[in-house]
Amino acid sequence: MQKITVAKGDGIGPEIMDATLEIIKAAGAKIEIEEIEVGEKVYLAGNTAGIAKESWDVIRRNKIFLKAPITTPQGGGYKSLNVTTRKFLGLYSNVRPCTSFHPFVKTKHPAMDLVIIRENEEDLYAGIEHQQTDEVVQCLKLISRPGCEKIVRYAFEYAKQYGRKKVTCFTKDNIMKQTDGLFHQVFNEIAAEYPQIENEHWIIDIGAAKMADTPEAFDVIVMPNLYGDILSDVAAQIAGSVGLAGSANIGEECAMFEAIHGSAPRRAGQNMANPSGLLHGAILMLNHIGQTEVAEKVHNAWLYTIEEGIHTYDVFKEGISKEKVGTKEFAQAVIKNLGKKPTTLKAVNYSNGSSLKLPKYKRRAPAKKDLVGVDVFVNWQGLNADELAAKLNPIEKLCNVKLSMITNRGIKVWPDGFPETFCTDHWRCRMKPKDGLMLPKKTIAEILTQCELLGIDTIKTENLYEFDGKSGFSLGQGQ
Ligand code: NAD
Numbered sequence: 001m002q003k004i005t006v007a008k009g010d011g012i013g014p015e016i017m018d019a020t021l022e023i024i025k026a027a028g029a030k031i032e033i034e035e036i037e038v039g040e041k042v043y044l045a046g047n048t049a050g051i052a053k054e055s056w057d058v059i060r061r062n063k064i065f066l067k068a069p070i071t072t073p074q075g076g077g078y079k080s081l082n083v084t085t086r087k088f089l090g091l092y093s094n095v096r097p098c099t100s101f102h103p104f105v106k107t108k109h110p111a112m113d114l115v116i117i118r119e120n121e122e123d124l125y126a127g128i129e130h131q132q133t134d135e136v137v138q139c140l141k142l143i144s145r146p147g148c149e150k151i152v153r154y155a156f157e158y159a160k161q162y163g164r165k166k167v168t169c170f171t172k173d174n175i176m177k178q179t180d181g182l183f184h185q186v187f188n189e190i191a192a193e194y195p196q197i198e199n200e201h202w203i204i205d206i207g208a209a210k211m212a213d214t215p216e217a218f219d220v221i222v223m224p225n226l227y228g229d230i231l232s233d234v235a236a237q238i239a240g241s242v243g244l245a246g247s248a249n250i251g252e253e254c255a256m257f258e259a260i261h262g263s264a265p266r267r268a269g270q271n272m273a274n275p276s277g278l279l280h281g282a283i284l285m286l287n288h289i290g291q292t293e294v295a296e297k298v299h300n301a302w303l304y305t306i307e308e309g310i311h312t313y314d315v316f317k318e319g320i321s322k323e324k325v326g327t328k329e330f331a332q333a334v335i336k337n338l339g340k341k342p343t344t345l346k347a348v349n350y351s352n353g354s355s356l357k358l359p360k361y362k363r364r365a366p367a368k369k370d371l372v373g374v375d376v377f378v379n380w381q382g383l384n385a386d387e388l389a390a391k392l393n394p395i396e397k398l399c400n401v402k403l404s405m406i407t408n409r410g411i412k413v414w415p416d417g418f419p420e421t422f423c424t425d426h427w428r429c430r431m432k433p434k435d436g437l438m439l440p441k442k443t444i445a446e447i448l449t450q451c452e453l454l455g456i457d458t459i460k461t462e463n464l465y466e467f468d469g470k471s472g473f474s475l476g477q478g479q
Pocket residue numbers: 012016068069070071072073082243258259260261262263264265266267272273274275276277314
């Protein structure tokens with residue numbers, strides 16, 4: 001018996017949760033339910049997180065959380081419960097199967113059957129943003145080796161468990177050589193441990209275009225957070241089944257399962273909503289907790305029901321569907337079909353499954369880290385980089401450093417800049433030690449002090465390191 005936390009949510013949430021629980025219990029799920037209240041009522045009672053402290057305790061104790069959609073009230077101050085839950089519980093992996101059910105559900109992509117595995121915790125979603133000058137704001141893109149290793153390994157283990165043949169990685173490492181470069185590098189390292197699974201890498205732009213055009217060319221796709229956020233919605237939409245897809249958020253300790261759609265408040269309380277998205281979330285949950293036989297039974301009965309043409313209003317189509325049913329009737333039809341397998345659609349087989357067990361991340365021995373320079377960012381209203389270089393000139397002598405370049409929004413504007421390059425008030429000045437070797441750390445403080453004395457407005461510095469002799473920073477564009 002597995003204890004799980006259940007939140008029935010808002011809008012259509014309670015109806016689709018009741019239907020889902022009824023189906024999985026009828027199929028023999030060994031679960032004990034502990035219910036908590038989250039969402040609109042909690043928000044409107046003045047709790048901006050949408051969840052009470054006691055409810056966190058329940059979620060953390062039970063570790064497995066099945067959550068119906070909730071309504072985030074409009075207006076300021078309310079925090080998305082989904083984002084908070086992912087971050088607090090370390091749910092690093094977001095798994096979203098996107099399958100089409102041709103010819104029973106209308107789709108442009110009859111053969112589509114892919115799974116998007118999205119890194120869920122880092123990247124630009126760390127939310128570290130700063131305004132630095134009148135004209136420039138910044139958002140830090142943080143990608144970590146543990147983050148990459150965990151998500152990429154999860155993707156390959158998922159592929160192994162579910163008999164998937166190929167794992168594709170999407171990044172933009174031709175531009176972001178450090179951040180996306182690390183993701184790609186870790187992908188290559190881990191792919192080598194799974195020779196039985198094909199692997200490939202696509203630059204995200206052409207990869208996304210290919211996925212939208214020919215989704216059947218992909219099997220499992222793994223990617224960093226932002227790309228995954230966008231492309232998992234594209235994939236669900238083009239499968240023709242936004243109302244049908246579920247997703248899993250997996251961490252080392254806890255996991256949360258849900259439908260991908262929202263609380264559809266206009267459909268609430270009318271026995272109209274399609275419970276399939278949440279049911280697919282529950283199927284992912286059953287697989288995750290090792291109740292794979294039940295997962296398989298529910299999934300095949302659901303496929304059979306879709307094949308029978310018993311459809312809720314959202315997927316009902318004259319000529320394809322046979323009977324338009326409500327939430328409760330749909331659930332009863334699935335229950336009646338437990339034990340049956342689809343004949344046109346591919347039946348699922350989870351027999352070789354058990355819950356994925358991933359090794360804990362092991363930190364490597366630290367590399368030899370050498371400070372070889374510093375980027376000093378300054379707020380300066382001038383337009384000509386030659387003038388800024390001249391202003392910095394005394395610092396070269398006083399601090400025994402050399403100004404090696406100035407960039408503006410990453411584009412090299414000194415030396416030998418183009419007058420055509422548009423410049424903002426945000427400049428990066430790269431200083432290297434005169435002897436070309438190591439930069440004593442105290443020199444950075446001296447540079448900042450000298451800038452202050454010369455009336456140069458410094459905003460921040462970034463240290464330039466080499467790790468085991470390998471450069472850990474990008475060149476300026478055009479350098
Ligand atoms: P929505 O997904 O609730 O609805 C979009 C459209 O799809 C509507 O026409 C709706 O009727 C239909 N639809 C969605 N699910 C359906 C189902 N199961 N059966 C039949 N039709 C269905 O998106 P929205 O209208 O943008 O958002 C409504 C609320 O849901 C908002 O408060 C939003 O913040 C919240 N939301 C919550 C989650 C979540 O909890 N995970 C996710 C997205 C949106």
